[in-house]
Amino acid sequence: MSLATYIGCNFNMxxxxxxxxxxxxxxxxxxxxxxxxxxxxxxxxxxxxxYEIEIPNPLYNLK
Known part of the structure; x- marks a missing residue:
């Protein structure tokens, strides 16, 4: 099983x-x-x- 993170927007990415x-x-x-x-x-x-987004793992590495 996987969890996916989504983002919604009114323009194309x-x-x-x-x-x-x-x-x-x-x-x-x-x-x-x-x-x-x-x-x-x-x-x-x-x-x-x-859209589906992928965030680096572990999350605390984001700067």
């Missing part, structure tokens, strides 16, 4: 093709499928777009 070590947050579709994002959007967001 650039999708990160590969996870990087130099970005604080990567935006892409790591765990979710389109149907998962559609369900999240309908139940939790009122925005036009929903």
């Amino acid at each position: 650039e999708i990160t093709d590969e996870l990087t070590t130099y970005n604080s947050i990567d935006i892409g579709y790591i765990f979710s499928e389109e149907e998962n994002r559609k369900n999240v959007k309908e139940k939790h967001f009122s925005t036009k777009n929903v």
